Amino acid sequence: VMVWLRRCTHYLFIVVVAVNSTLLTINAGDYIFYTDWAWTSFTVFSISQTLMLVVGATYYLTFTGVPGTATYYGLIMTVYTWVAKGAWFALGYPYDFIVTPVWLPSAMLLDLAYWATKKNKHSLILFGGVLVGMSLPLFNMVNLITVADPLETAFKYPRPTLPPYMTPIEPQVGKFYNSPVALGAGAGAVLSVTMAALGVKLNTWTYRWMA
Numbered sequence: 001v002m003v004w005l006r007r008c009t010h011y012l013f014i015v016v017v018a019v020n021s022t023l024l025t026i027n028a029g030d031y032i033f034y035t036d037w038a039w040t041s042f043t044v045f046s047i048s049q050t051l052m053l054v055v056g057a058t059y060y061l062t063f064t065g066v067p068g069t070a071t072y073y074g075l076i077m078t079v080y081t082w083v084a085k086g087a088w089f090a091l092g093y094p095y096d097f098i099v100t101p102v103w104l105p106s107a108m109l110l111d112l113a114y115w116a117t118k119k120n121k122h123s124l125i126l127f128g129g130v131l132v133g134m135s136l137p138l139f140n141m142v143n144l145i146t147v148a149d150p151l152e153t154a155f156k157y158p159r160p161t162l163p164p165y166m167t168p169i170e171p172q173v174g175k176f177y178n179s180p181v182a183l184g185a186g187a188g189a190v191l192s193v194t195m196a197a198l199g200v201k202l203n204t205w206t207y208r209w210m211a
Contacts, residue, residue: 013202014060014073019080039180046137046184047191053077053103054132054192057110058124058199067115074107102139106132121200129196133188137181 056077057070078101109131110124117123 014056014063042140043137043180043184043187046140046180047188049103049140050106050133050136050184050188050192051195053106053136054110054129055195055199055202057107057132058128058196059202061110061114061124062121062200062203065119067111067119070107070110070114071104074101074103077103102136102142105139106136109135125193125196125200129193130189132196133190133192134185137184137188140184141181 053074057073060073061067061070063069110128113128113131114120114124117127
């Protein structure tokens with residue numbers, strides 16, 4: 001019985017983190033509507049996605065101990081998001097307004113760090129965390145390349161519930177951040193190490209709770 005309780009607790013954590021990652025991802029697509037804050041939002045959402053990916057992927061990876069599990073976790077996030085985005089049909093949005101599977105390359109780097117260091121957890125935390133933190137904002141920029149023009153999409157599909165102060169407007173000349181990818185990568189590389197350590201530690205805590 002305790003074995004099954006332990007397994008169920010593990011899988012419950014995985015599902016909870018994956019679902020929250022999906023919700024963050026759906027929100028991350030919204031920054032193209034807020035063109036005045038696009039780069040600020042891009043940086044914030046890139047970091048949030050990075051942290052959710054790395055904590056769930058390292059937890060799942062160290063739970064199974066099999067390199068490749070992090071990529072599988074990234075695939076779970078991708079599928080969850082695509083299914084959830086299907087609901088946008090009912091809201092009148094085009095289905096091509098969808099996030100690309102930007103987590104997969106970063107998750108592959110996490111698996112590679114785990115495999116190359118012969119399943120060393122400390123190396124996974126340090127090297128894997130830095131790799132994910134630095135790479136995901138770069139891959140997330142693919143979203144801006146693949147989706148339709150932000151202003152065109154924002155005006156063509158206005159949100160009826162959008163408050164006046166959030167109404168899309170022409171972006172001003174100045175940008176709050178000069179390089180959102182660099183800022184997101186720098187902050188993500190530091191914070192991801194902490195979240196990777198948390199993901200690994202969750203396994204220990206789970207076993208103690210269920211012991």
